[in-house]
Amino acid sequence: MNSLGKSIAKPVQLDAVSKAIIEQLQTDGRRSYAEIGKAVGLSEAAVRQRVQKLTESGVMQVVAVTDPMQLGFYRQAMIGVRVSGDTTLVAEALGALDAVDYVVLTAGSFDILAEVVCENDDDLIDLLNKQIRAIEGVQSTETFVYLKLFKQLYNWGTR
């Protein structure tokens, strides 16, 4: 159990060594346990045990991350969505779209924020008009086209 709004787990208190291990894996998720052990001052077996615990408890996961630009998706945007009716249904419908890589229910002047990845502006227009605005309950959208990414750390909440 994790993810926003679900049963609140008590925070795992990480010591400096576990933090160092996570840092190592944030730099390179395929670094060997032995190598990490050298860096953090622990035996290979101990590192492996800690990584297993961190993974099984849901504190951390090691995954592949792709660069949309390199794959030809030159246009990214955040879409603010205002919904009439059940926001959950709209969020699910948005999440079902391939071009949508991020969906979160929010409190504020938008009910949902959705990040989208498109090849070009034409695709973005089509996505908005033919797919997103066609979803039952979508009242209005506001688009924030990405110009330049400055910082990105990897967190996760769904699983």
Place this chain on the structure above:
Amino acid sequence: MNSLGKSIAKPVQLDAVSKAIIEQLQTDGRRSYAEIGKAVGLSEAAVRQRVQKLTESGVMQVVAVTDPMQLGFYRQAMIGVRVSGDTTLVAEALGALDAVDYVVLTAGSFDILAEVVCENDDDLIDLLNKQIRAIEGVQSTETFVYLKLFKQLYNWGTR
């Protein structure tokens, strides 16, 4: 070179096998090359070569991702920021804050979108009043508190 707005690389055309390899690593970034090879029908060495190419070319990277909720950060939000003056300077200042995990320059009614991670509402209030609104050039902010995360795929653009 990658990242939004930087020199546009021609998209790498991935065949079905490379896509399958990435899919394997998206499920578990520490899966062995041999195991991936069995799954996609390739030798261990061939998988290794492809993963190396994908990584070196910047199409993919394998990294650790952490769950803010499990670490005691119960409050996440997206902050829309309106700036007077140079948006770049403000984006850098925002990126320098620990609580900020995502900063992107946008076109639209916000100049910057920044995602923040806090332990609780009091921290979020302090972050807004004492840190974000104190940045030179920040004209106004609008906060979208996260209620529930529905979908999250991992892309990256900075490096």
Place this chain on the structure above:
DNA sequence: AGTGAAACGACCGTAGA
């Protein structure tokens, strides 16, 4: 939780199709 040792499996470089 941690170490150390031995068996096993993964990884890496190189050769060759």
Place this chain on the structure above:
DNA sequence: TCTACGGTCGTTTCACT
């Protein structure tokens, strides 16, 4: 770009602290 193969290094299990 792939397979094949051998040397090296990492991982796993287990007994022990």
